[in-house]
Amino acid sequence: RNMRDPQRPAMAAALRKKSSSQESSDEGAELIQLFRPHVDNLDDIVELLSRASFTAQDIDHFLDTGKIPPNKSPETVKEHEELMESFEQRRKQIREWASMIESGGAEWDTDTERLILTDNQNRGGDNDNNNNNNDDRPLPRPQAAMPPRQELGPANNAPPRLGIAPLPVVMANGGMENEEEEERQWLEREETEAEEAVTRSIQRYEREGVGNDELEVIDMTRGERNVVNLTFRRICFAVLAVVTAFVCIMLQTLPLLSHHSQDPHKSAQRLLEELVHIRNLTQHHTECPSYHRDEPKNLRWFTRLPFWKKTVNCANGVLHIPTSESVNVTWFFPCDASLSDERKLWRDESADSENEKVCRNPTNNLCFRGVHDGILPRKNVTNYLEMGAALISNGSDHNDIHYDTSFLQKQNPDLLGELKHLLSRSYGVLDSVQPVAYRVSVALPLDGAGVPLYQFEGPRNELIRSFNRSVYVDWLETNKRQNEMAAYSLPPPFATEPFRDPCILMSDMDVDSRFQILTSIHLSEAGKDFAGGTSLYVDNHRSNSNPRKKIRRGVTIDGSVGRIVVSTGGQENNRCRLPTRFGVRAVLQIWWDVE
Secondary structure, three states: OOOOOOHHHHHHHHHHHHHHHOOOHHHHHHHHHOOOOOOOOHHHHHHHHOOOOOOHHHHHHHHHHOOOOOOOOHHHHHHHHHHHHHHHHHHHHHHHHHHHHHHOOEEEEOOOOEEEEOOOOOOOOOOHHHOOOOOOOOEOOOOOOOOOOOOOOOOOOOOOOOOOOOOOOOOOOOHHHHHHHHHHHHHHHHHHHHHHHHHHHHHHHHHOOOOHHHOOOOOOOOOHHHHHHHHHHHHHHHHHHHHHHHHHHHHHHOOOOOOOOOOHHHHHHHHHHHHEOEEOHHHHHHHOOOOOOOOOOOOOHHHHOOOOOOOOOOOOEEEEEOOOOOOEEEEEEEOOOOOOHHHOOEEOOOOOOOOOOEEOOOOOOEEEEEEEOOOOOOHHHHHHHHHHHHHHHOOOOOOOOEOOOHHHHHHOHHHHHHHHHHHHHHHOOOOOEEEEEEEEEEEOOOOOOOOOOOOOOOOOHHHHOOOOHHHHHHHHHHHHHHHHHHHOOOOOOOOOOOOOOOOOOEOHHHOOOOOOEEEEEEOOOEOOOEEEOOEEEEOOOHHHOOOOOOEOEEEEEOOOOOOEEEEEOOHHHEEEEOOEEEEOEEEEEEEEEEO
8 A cells, every 4th residue: 555656557467467377376475475565464465366357456446445345247246136136025025014914914923923814915926826815824924134235245055255245144033042153153263272372382392392291281161160169259258358347346345355354443553553653651651751751852873873772762652542541641842833922821830929920922831731530520421421412402513613601611510610720730721711612522433333323222321312313324325425436436537536534633723713722521431432533642843744654753542431631722732533433432622712
């Protein structure tokens, strides 16, 4: 096709001459090679040159279009005319039968697939001698008319010749059979080509010196069995993946990998050890005088060497005061520098007159913290719990702070006098201090463990009635829903955070500037009425400034019935309550202010 027009007639003439002279096969092969640079497939050239009567116009047509021109020999023209005549007759017959069915003169029997005449109609031009036959002989099923072929060629049974395409056959039925036959032939052809490829490979390896014993042919048989096995394996894999995901989800909800004890008392003690460096009270008594908590002065760097005699630091570690210990101790230390001078009103016993004893800005303004047992009789604790039950009956919550102290003074007049005397005697606080707020604080576990929600009578009936059941049940349900949602929520940042009973360190004066002094009276016994709920007081020291490290300075106090804990309300006494794990923890808290 890429040849120029002046060269094309010369090539055509040469081809015509060589073809008509019937030269040898070698010269014919050389002739065919002339087309190699201009065509993609030499089979078309072989077919064109094999025709008995081809012209130079056929070659020009092939070089221009790349297609073989139709074969217009007299034989093929005659065959085509006969085929067209047969096609026209068959189409005319089918149209006559269709008009008979539409007019009602014949009907189509679906069981026998035959055309049955119902009256004296003519059965068509099939047989001229039987035009007057009125019997009901069924006619054969009409076949679809064959469309004319695109190219002239021999009949279906004639041997194929080059350049003539086979006649397409349109089947009224049996389309599926033809497809299956074509697929079978295609599979046989693929297998034959595969065998030939394997044979060529074996011959090539033999030429390269590879022995037959070193070769192995693996038969990859295709069939429905392999397809079924593959589908079955995929189904098994999908089922296994679903079961594995379900098991992983279930394992997250079961405490299989948890080695923590179910005892709430041991669990609370373990939590305390994870938060603070506990200093045992027995060890403290052995190394330090009584409850002495002062830090040694002028510590040198060489005192930390291994061979140097170690100096005991009594202030290092968080001193834990358990329930079993009867304590009456007071600690004094500098107040927080952020406390305003107007609020620092302390008693100076060295002054001559009573008025001079009140120092507005003393040089040694000290704050304090203390624990006292045995001051209040245990029988009075019942009255304090009854006061809490009365507040609940009036619609209050067990965590509400009441600023009207008239009810407190009316119910327990002796209690306030006893506490004032303790503050004046042990801490040197002015007698003019007055209570400004109070509450009966009840701390309950997050999961309701050990809480008698549906029990109204018992050995500690007043303790059962000291909290608001409705408020507590609503709190339980809300936290339960949130924690269940957090267990199966989306990953961060869309995750739902679980709720935990927090221990938030803060001072009393952060809530109200009038809360200068706090007195806490424990109304329940740790280890008996409840587990956990330890009171934590943290010193204002640089060793406690890093929140990622354990607390190293402070005091932890377990609740005991009648135990009084006194503390000032500044940053020097940051405090919190650890979570209650079991039972009911009740404390009467009274805040004091200096008028």
